[in-house]
Amino acid sequence: MTAALLSFRPRFAPVSCSMASDAPAKPLVDRVVIVGGGLGGLAAAIQLRKVGIDAQVYERGGRLTGGEGTLLSLFPNGCKSLNQADPTLVNKVREAGRADGPALMINPVSGDLLGSWALSERMEKTYGQPVIAILWRNLLKILSDTLPDECKHFGYECLDVTQDEEGATVHFKKDDETVSIKAPLVLGADGIRSVVRSKTFGDMTPRDNGRTMWRAVIDASLCDHPALRVGTITAVEKGKTMFVINGVGDKLYWAYSLTDESTDGRAKVRSKNLEEAKERLRTEFQGWDLALHILEATDPELILERRVLDLPVLTKWTNGRVAVLGDAAHAVTPALGQGANLAFEDGLELAIQLTTASDLSSALKTYEERRIPRAQIVSARTRATGVAHPQSFYDWLYNETPSIHDPVHYEY
Structure with a gap:
């Protein structure tokens, strides 16, 4: 599989979209319970709420945390996805971080300059959005502040997920009690050791x-x-x-x-x-x-x-009324800095499908078909450490992101 993925020739074909204006079609579900209040879960909530879905985020901790003491890079594909959710988000991220800085390689002993990656200084001109370095905690706060307080719930530890034809139920531990919350769709955004994933698809040990x-x-x-x-x-x-x-x-x-x-x-x-x-x-x-x-x-x-x-990319991201995204579906190594960026794409694609597909089953199936091949390619590339990637790969990575107004199919 890896050899095949590394030799791909990326293409894309625009497809028609029934949305003729900024107003999305009526969504297929009116409510989604999101398990996990990290970057992927919060971004998905913003995307879903924009298209009229009451997304509710349930976080295990007593507050929104994650990535303390770390920094991440938001690349053009991640910026484009956030821009679809809220056009002000990228500006807020830019103000809190540093955009399009030079990238240099040096001799580790002498400090002499060995080379530079000029593209980092012209990302916005080339791809329409910048690359922004930002502290993880600051990005988390920006996403959290975009959501109303009433949709964020703390101290809910996911124990199990069950479902029937009408919806899925998440069973949480809240203080000393078990609280069960049902919704037409449950979204697991609870990271590389996802409980939603393990209860829905079986245990999977990170690599x-x-x-x-x-x-x-x-x-x-x-x-x-x-x-x-x-x-x-x-x-x-x-x-x-x-x-x-x-x-x-x-x-x-x-x-x-x-x-x-x-x-x-x-x-x-x-x-x-x-x-x-x-x-x-x-x-x-x-x-x-x-x-x-x-x-x-x-x-x-x-x-x-x-x-x-990291985590091998799941070959199935949905089951009935349950779906996963972000690290719960495809945790990648930090080699390309694409972990959060891919998660933002996931949330956008799910929002697109929930407002354009004919029924929920079709929406979730297409969500998988759109996202899994792309995640597989990026995952394989992040594991190929020390391998120089062609410019065509970066063009594909940073250019081809879904749009709430004009979705695209990815062909490999």
């Missing part, structure tokens, strides 16, 4: 990608290394990577990773504490001048240590 990543967000003022340029900086050597984004507000984000192979298995070992994590990085990145400079400026308590995991 270990053979490397560990350490990340942190620190005050940019703490770093004054001469090799540190505003924008994105990457260095790669023998299974070790350094990725830095500087100038997002007054913050600097860094992510270092080590493969098990390059460390004779040492990367597999979890650090006993964060002080040990910092000391391990000092040793592993010895000689990487910029990496060590940034590391010394980092309080150990800010460091996040995680194994890099």
